[in-house]
Amino acid sequence: MTKTILLCDCLGSQSVDRDRIEAATGLPCSKVHRFLCGEEIGAAGAAMQAGDVIVACAQERATFHALAEQLGTPEPACIDIRDRAGWSDQATDAGPKQAALMAEALLPLPAPRVMDVVSEGTCLLIGSADVALPAAERLSGTLAVTCLLTDAADPPETRAFDVIHGTVRGAQGALGQFRVTLDGLRQVVAGGRGALSMSDPRDGARSDCDLIVDLSGSAPLFPAHEKREGYLRADPGRPDAVSRVVFDAAQMVGTFEQPLYVRVEPALCAHSRAEQTGCTRCLDACPTGAIVPSGDHVTIDPAICAGCGACSSLCPSGAVSYDAPPVDSVFRRLATLAQTYRDAGGAAPRLLVVDADFGAEMIALLARHGTGLPADVIPFEMPALNAFGHAEALGALAAGFADVSLLLAPRTERPTAEHEAALACAIAGPDALKLLDVTDPDALRGALGAAPGVTHAPALPLGTRRQITRLAAKTLTDADTIPLPDAAPYGAVLVDTDACTLCLSCVSLCPSGALGDNPDLPQLLFQEDACLQCGLCANICPEDAITLEPRLNLTDTALTQVVLNEEEPFACVECGALFGVKSTIEKITEKLAGKHSMFAKPEAARMIQMCDTCRIDAQYHSKDNPFAAGERPRVRTTADYYTDRKDH
Numbered sequence: 001m002t003k004t005i006l007l008c009d010c011l012g013s014q015s016v017d018r019d020r021i022e023a024a025t026g027l028p029c030s031k032v033h034r035f036l037c038g039e040e041i042g043a044a045g046a047a048m049q050a051g052d053v054i055v056a057c058a059q060e061r062a063t064f065h066a067l068a069e070q071l072g073t074p075e076p077a078c079i080d081i082r083d084r085a086g087w088s089d090q091a092t093d094a095g096p097k098q099a100a101l102m103a104e105a106l107l108p109l110p111a112p113r114v115m116d117v118v119s120e121g122t123c124l125l126i127g128s129a130d131v132a133l134p135a136a137e138r139l140s141g142t143l144a145v146t147c148l149l150t151d152a153a154d155p156p157e158t159r160a161f162d163v164i165h166g167t168v169r170g171a172q173g174a175l176g177q178f179r180v181t182l183d184g185l186r187q188v189v190a191g192g193r194g195a196l197s198m199s200d201p202r203d204g205a206r207s208d209c210d211l212i213v214d215l216s217g218s219a220p221l222f223p224a225h226e227k228r229e230g231y232l233r234a235d236p237g238r239p240d241a242v243s244r245v246v247f248d249a250a251q252m253v254g255t256f257e258q259p260l261y262v263r264v265e266p267a268l269c270a271h272s273r274a275e276q277t278g279c280t281r282c283l284d285a286c287p288t289g290a291i292v293p294s295g296d297h298v299t300i301d302p303a304i305c306a307g308c309g310a311c312s313s314l315c316p317s318g319a320v321s322y323d324a325p326p327v328d329s330v331f332r333r334l335a336t337l338a339q340t341y342r343d344a345g346g347a348a349p350r351l352l353v354v355d356a357d358f359g360a361e362m363i364a365l366l367a368r369h370g371t372g373l374p375a376d377v378i379p380f381e382m383p384a385l386n387a388f389g390h391a392e393a394l395g396a397l398a399a400g401f402a403d404v405s406l407l408l409a410p411r412t413e414r415p416t417a418e419h420e421a422a423l424a425c426a427i428a429g430p431d432a433l434k435l436l437d438v439t440d441p442d443a444l445r446g447a448l449g450a451a452p453g454v455t456h457a458p459a460l461p462l463g464t465r466r467q468i469t470r471l472a473a474k475t476l477t478d479a480d481t482i483p484l485p486d487a488a489p490y491g492a493v494l495v496d497t498d499a500c501t502l503c504l505s506c507v508s509l510c511p512s513g514a515l516g517d518n519p520d521l522p523q524l525l526f527q528e529d530a531c532l533q534c535g536l537c538a539n540i541c542p543e544d545a546i547t548l549e550p551r552l553n554l555t556d557t558a559l560t561q562v563v564l565n566e567e568e569p570f571a572c573v574e575c576g577a578l579f580g581v582k583s584t585i586e587k588i589t590e591k592l593a594g595k596h597s598m599f600a601k602p603e604a605a606r607m608i609q610m611c612d613t614c615r616i617d618a619q620y621h622s623k624d625n626p627f628a629a630g631e632r633p634r635v636r637t638t639a640d641y642y643t644d645r646k647d648h
Contacts, residue, residue, distance in 0.1 A: 002027070002028065002051065002052075003027050003051070003052045003053065003054055004027065004028050004029070004030060004047055004050075004051060004052070004053050004054070005021065005022075005025065005027050005028070005029045005030065005053070005054045005055075005056055005102070006029075006030045006033070006036060006043075006044060006047055006053055006054065006055045006056060006057075006076075007021070007029055007030055007031070007032045007033060007056050008032065008033040008034065008035070008036035008037070008040075008056065008057055009032050009033070009034060009086075010057070010082055010086070011034060011035055012034060013082075013086070013087065014082055014085075014086025014087055014091055014094075015086065015091045015092055015094065015095075016032045016056070016081070016086065016098065017094070017095030017098055017099065018031075018032055020095040020096065020098065020099040020344045020345070021056070021095075021098055021099050021102050023099070023343075023344070024099035024100065024102060024103045024340045024343065024344055025099075025102050025103055025106055027054070027106075030043075030047065036055070036057065037057065037060040037063045037064070041063075041067065044064060044067060045067055045071055048067065048068055048071055048073040048076060049071055049073060052074065052076075053076045054076060054077045054078075054079060054106070055076050055077070055078045055079070056079055056081050056102065057078060057079075057080070057081075057082060058078045058079060058080035058082075059080065059082065059083070060078075061078040064076055064078060065078075077105070079101065079102060079105040080101075081098045081101050081102065082367070083363055083364045083367040083368070083372075084097075084101060084363060084367075084373065084378075084379050085097040085098045085101060085373070085375075086098065087367035087368065087372045088367065088371065088372030088373055088374065088375060089371045089372060090372075090374055090375035091372070091375070093375035093376075094375045095344060095345065096340075096341045096342075096344035096345050096346030096349075096375075097341065097346070097349070097375060097376070097377075097378055099340055099341070099343075099344040100336070100337045100338075100340040100341040100344065100346075100349070100378055101337075101378070103336055103337075103340040104333050104336050104337050104340070107329075107332060107333060107336055109325050109329050110325065110326060110329070112259050112260070112323070112324040112325065113259070113260040113323060113324070114257040114258060114259055114260060115257070115258050115260060115302060116255050116256070116257065116258070117174075117175055117176045117229075117255070117256045117257075117258045117303065118176050118254075118255050118256075119175055119176045119210040119211060119230070119252050119253055119254060119255075119256065120144075120210055120253070121142065121143040121144055121210060121211075121252075121253040122143070122144045122146075122208070122209045122210045122211075123139060123143040123144065123145045123146070123209060123210065123211050123212070123213060123249060124146050124148060124178070124180060124207055124209040124211075124212050124213070125139065125145055125146070125147045125148065125212075125213045125215065126148045126150065126168065126212065126213070126214050126215060126216045127147075127148075127149070127150060127214070127215030127216050127217075127236055128149065128150050128151045128153070128215075128216070128236065129149050129151055129153030130153075131215050131236040131242060132147050132148075132149060132150075132215055133147060133149075133153075133156060133163075135213065135215060135242060135246050136161045136163075137158070137160065137161070138246055138250075139161075139213075139246060139249060139250060140160040140161040141160075142250045142253065143211075143249065143250065143253065144161075145161035145162070146161065146162040146163075146164060146207065146209070147161055147162065147163045147164070148164050148165070148166060148168070148182070149163060149164070149165055150167075150216050150218075152165070154195065154196070155188050155196050155198070157195075157196060162187075162188070163188055164182075164185060164186060164187050164188070165184065165185070165186040165198060165201075166182040166183060166184045166185040166186060166201070166205070167182065167183050167184055168180060168181070168182060168221060169181040169182060169183045169204075170221075171212070171221040171222065173303070173304075174228060174229050174230050174231075174301075174303040174304050175210065175211060175229040175230025175252065175256070175258075175303070176210050176230065176256075176303070177208075177210075177303060178208065178209045178210065178211065178212055178230065178231075179206060179207075179208055180206070180207040180208075180209065180212070180221075181204065181205070181206055181207075182204075182205045182206070182207060183201075183203040183204065183205075184201040184202075184203065185201060185202045185203070185205035186198040186199050186200070186201050186202075187199045210230065210252070210253075211230040211231070211232065211249060211252050212230065212231050212232070213232050213233075213245060213246070213249050214231065214232065214233040214234075215233075215234055215236045215242060215245070216236070217235060217236045217237070220233060222288070222289075223287060223288060223289055224287035224288045224306065226411070227287065227288050227306035227308070228288060228304070228306070229258070229303070229306075230252065232245045232248055232249050233245070258302065258303065259307060259324050260302050260323060260324070261302070261305050261306075261307030261309075261322065261323060261324045261384075262300055262305060262307070262309075262311060262312060262320055262321065262322055262323055262324075263320075263321050263322075263323040263326075264297075264298070264299070264300055264319060264320055265318070265319050265320075265321075266294075266296075266297040266299075266319065267297075267319075268317045268318055268319035268511075269296065269297035269298055269317065269319035269320075269511070270316065270317050270319070270511040270512065270532050270534035270536065271283075271293060271296060271297050271298050272293070272295075272296050272297075272536070273296055273508075273509040273511060273536055273540075274508075274509055274540070276509065276536055276539045276540050277536075277539065278511065278534035278535050278536035278539065279316060279317075279532065279534040279535070279536075281311075281314040281315065281316065281487070281489075282298060282310070282311035282314055282315055282320055283298060285310040285311060285314055285413070285415070285416050286308075286310065286311060287306070287308060287310070287413055288304050288305065288306050288308075289304065290302075290304035290305040290306070291305075291311060296511075297319065298319075298320070300320070307322075307324060307383065307384050308384050308386050308387075308413055308416075309322050309382075309383075309384035309385070309386040309387025309388075310386040310387075310413055310416040312327065312386075312387050312389070313386055313387060313388070313389025313390070313391075313416060313420050314389070314416060314419070314420075314489075316466075316489030316490075316532040316533065316534065317511070317512060317532050318464055318465060318466070321465075322384065322387040324383060325383070327387075327465060330382075330387075330388070330392055331392070331395050331461045331462075331468065333380070334351075334380070334392070334395055334396045334399050334401075334461065335399050335460055335461055337349070337351075337378055337380070338396070338399040338400035338401055338458065339399070339400070339458075341378065341400075342400060342458075346376065347376075347453075347454075348376065348400075348401075348402040348451065348452070348453050348454045349376055349377075349378050349400065349401055349402065350374075350376050350377045350378065350401060350402050350403050350404075350405070350448070350451060351377075351378055351380050351396050351401045351403070351404045351405065352373070352377050352378065352379045352380065352405050352406075352407060352448065353380045353382055353385065353388050353404065353405065353406040353407065354379055354380070354381055354382070354385075354407045355381070355382060355383070355384070355385050355407075355409045355412075356381055356382075356383060357409065358407075358409035358410060359379075359381070359407045359409060360379075360381060362407065362439075362441050362444055363379055363441075363444075365441040366441040366442070366444055366445065369441070370441055370442050370445070371445055373445070374445065374448065374451070376402075376451055377448060378401075385406060385408070385409060385412050385417065386412065386413055386416045386417060386420075388406060388420075389416075389420040389423075389424075389465075390420045390421075390423040390424040390427070390433065390469065391465035391466070391468050391469045391472075392465075393406075393420070393421075393424040393428075393432055393433040394424055394427060394428055394432065394468065394469050394472035394473065394476070395461035395468045395469075395472055396461075397428055397432060397472060397475075397476055398456075398458070398459040398461055398468075398471060398472035398475040398476060399458055399459065399460065399461055400454060400458035401454075402451060402452045402453060402454050403431055403432075403434065403449075403451075403452055404424075404432065404433050404434070405433075405434040405435075405436050405447075405448060406421070406433060406434070406435055406436065407436045407438070407444070408435055408436060408437045410439075417435055418435065419487070420433065421433040421434070421435050422485055423484065423485060423488055426482065426483070426484050426485055426488075427469070427472075427473050427476075427477070427482055427484070427552060428472070428473065428476045428477060429476070429477075431452075432476075434449075436448070456475055456476060457475075459471055459472065459475040466489075466490075466529075469490070469552075470529070470552070470554065473552055473554055474554050477554075479554065480553070480554055480555050481551055481552065481553050481554065481555070482551060482552040482554070483550070483551050484550040484551050484552055485550065486550060487533075487550070488533060488550040488551075488552075489532055489533055490531070490533065490550065490551065490552045490553075491528075491531055491533045491548055491549050491550040491551050491552075492526075492528050492531065492548070492549045492551060492553065493506075493514070493515065493526055493528075493531060493537060493546060493547075493548060493549075493564065494546070494547045494548070494549055495524065495545055495546055495564040495565050496543075496545040496546075496547075497545075497564075497565045499543040499544065499545035500524065500541075500543060500545040500546075500565045501542075501543060501581070501584055502522045502523075502524060502565060502566075502567060502581050502584070503542065503543075504517050504524065505540050505541065505542065506524070506536075506537035506540060506541055506546060507524070509536045509537065509540050510536065510537060511532065511534065511536065512530045512531065512532050512534075513527070513530055514526060514527050514528070514529075514530035514531040514532070515537060516561060520578075521566065521569060521578075522566060522567045522568075522569050522580070522581040523563050523565070523566040524563070524564045524565045524566070525561040525562065525563060525564065526561065526562055526563075526564045527558075527559070527560065527561050527562075528553050528557070528558040528562075529553075529558040529559050533548050533550060535548060567581045567582060567583055568581075568582045568583075569581065569582060570582040570584075570585040570586075570609070572609070572610050572611040572614055573606060573609045573610060573614075574610050574611070574614035574617075574618070575611065575613070575614055577611045577613075577614075579611045579612070585608065585609060588608055589605065589608050589609060592605065592608065593605035593608065603618075603622065606618075607619065
């Protein structure tokens with residue numbers, strides 16, 4: 001069934017370009033209504049009953065969804081083109097942007113993967129008696145509360161909830177699966193007459209609970225505690241904050257859907273090999289501690305992961321990738337926005353990356369009370385700002401955006417954003433990815449700066465993040481090799497040929513196959529495009545002959561294997577077959593022949609200079625052959641044992 005787009009100019013406050021939207025989306029559009037959510041609500045209802053509709057207004061989503069429920073029709077998709085495009089002092093030029101926003105919103109995106117998290121309502125409430133006991137009383141009707149008092153107050157006589165004394169040694173887990181370790185645990189002794197008494201203190205006790213309400217006012221139990229599902233914390237000196245936390249805790253009973261924010265491919269991970277540590281980028285950046293080493297790779301606890309996206313941006317191999325939505329869908333959105341904007345008559349769009357909360361609110365405030373966004377600035381909403389890294393910025397520039405800006409939110413992990421911006425700027429110029437740190441909507445427009453032009457032919461961002469980075473760099477610059485900052489995931493391996501013995505330890509550990517060997521000759525080969533700069537080769541090299549050089553080589557040599565070091569092979573003294581490294585065999589012969597007890601005799605020393613086959617053959621035919629054991633004895637049978645008995 002064909003969809004229809006319902007348009008409205010919001011009481012004449014915006015200009016809506018019907019023709020461009022229709023051409024960009026390929027869908028029929030209604031006439032431009034004036035008051036679709038009010039006086040003309042009947043027209044919206046008639047369109048819903050006639051078929052599928054898309055409402056070009058997100059601000060009154062609740063109104064249109066309520067109407068659909070009343071009529072018994074599917075809820076329409078609601079797309080904002082007013083705050084993001086129509087409400088602007090350049091509204092008459094906003095047609096291309098409106099068309100681009102509508103086309104992007106209509107892209108089919110995969111539904112996010114989720115897992116079920118079950119909370120049965122067991123709650124550990126921590127705090128002093130004056131704050132914790134009233135909160136426990138309020139929650140006891142909904143949750144199974146255990147109140148951990150942090151002071152020496154006597155327990156109340158109520159049995160509506162449990163009361164304990166003790167201190168928290170540590171805590172782990174998330175909603176539905178918290179595990180808290182307590183020292184000095186004292187529990188109420190249920191029995192006797194008079195005031196309640198407490199048991200003797202016990203260390204190392206464990207409490208399993210579904211959620212934690214922390215009203216202690218002390219240090220949080222978890223890093224990035226605001227991102228930990230099920231851990232609710234409030235300042236005990238602020239009654240309003242305590243009431244809000246108590247209200248939220250009462251709602252956390254039942255089965256909840258937890259998004260699976262990232263996807264992990266262990267085989268691609270360059271964390272470690274042979275107990276040698278390599279890449280730790282995601283481990284260092286994860287604010288919640290959801291990422292932990294697991295052998296040669298890392299694992300991510302989906303219950304703890306808050307979906308900040310830093311690991312996806314920083315991962316050099318693609319072993320960890322953002323999946324809500326998938327990385328490739330981000331590039332498809334970028335390409336659609338840029339292409340549609342140009343097709344609708346625009347020239348050089350600019351991209352403003354924002355989050356769904358702070359950034360969207362800034363745009364809405366600027367639109368309603370200020371000048372609105374410029375007509376050439378297209379807002380791009382990301383569920384996690386740190387999931388927009390250097391590859392996404394370069395892909396946007398290559399697709400045709402004149403510049404890319406990222407509006408930092410108060411809770412954005414700044415180090416990751418700054419690292420990715422520095423990397424993008426090193427590759428494509430000083431303004432490749434601008435970080436905007438403003439909290440005043442009126443200052444946002446000034447922070448965007450002037451509109452530059454586009455000086456290159458657009459390129460479609462296809463492939464992995466590494467491939468897109470390379471394609472974008474070749475599109476945006478004429479340089480052959482670009483020096484990069486430290487910790488960049490692109491670069492070269494440099495080998496000190498005087499120190500290298502061609503032991504090839506580095507080859508066996510290289511997780512990406514960037515380092516290789518030649519089975520026919522003593523050679524160390526290298527393909528720069530595949531190098532992750534994980535450092536495993538440098539860490540394992542017994543001669544410290546390897547160093548790393550962060551850079552982006554855009555020439556074709558980066559795609560082919562080059563020889564980093566090679567030597568003349570040694571010819572077997574028996575058969576002449578080439579094996580090993582000549583210099584190494586000669587050094588071993590010099591150090592061992594006649595100087596070690598095993599190689600004191602000339603014939604034994606000569607075996608050092610033989611290939612594997614000849615060495616085995618010579619050993620087998622030597623006088624002191626360890627394989628010679630004489631004639632094999634006859635196998636004894638049952639008759640032999642009977643004979644032995646008769647003889648005795």
